[in-house]
Amino acid sequence: MARQRLSSSEIAEIVQALPDWSIDAAGTGLLRTYRFESFASAIGFMTECAIFADKIDHHPEWKNVYKTVEVRLTTHSAHGITELDRDLAKYMEEVARRH
Numbered sequence: 308m309a310r311q312r313l314s315s316s317e318i319a320e321i322v323q324a325l326p327d328w329s330i331d332a333a334g335t336g337l338l339r340t341y342r343f344e345s346f347a348s349a350i351g352f353m354t355e356c357a358i359f360a361d362k363i364d365h366h367p368e369w370k371n372v373y374k375t376v377e378v379r380l381t382t383h384s385a386h387g388i389t390e391l392d393r394d395l396a397k398y399m400e401e402v403a404r405r406h
């Protein structure tokens with residue numbers, strides 16, 4: 308269930324609830340760029356998220372350049388957005404608030 312592709316209306320609900328996130332052009336990934344006050348904060352954010360991601364066995368596509376972290380969440384096995392991507396996006400929002 309958690310790894311099943313969400314419908315377009317379910318995906319629309321995610322970005323309504325998480326307005327800093329958007330959907331990529333193909334409709335298969337959730338996108339967000341975080342900007343932190345320091346490189347240390349960006350890495351602290353990534354470290355916390357990485358531990359959670361590994362725990363739920365669901366891993367982000369992301370890139371760090373100095374104080375920014377570009378994130379794309381997708382479920383590779385489903386070729387699209389699933390509940391796992393929504394859960395990870397919510398978790399990232401909580402972690403980012405603390406960094």
Ligand SMILES: C[C@H](O)[C@H](O)[C@H]1CNC2=NC(N)=NC(=O)C2=N1
Pocket residue numbers: 364365366367381382383384385
């Ligand atoms: C075997 C293991 O459960 C899978 O390879 C997991 C690992 N992490 C994953 N992460 C993401 N984003 N999508 C997946 O399909 C996925 N699959």
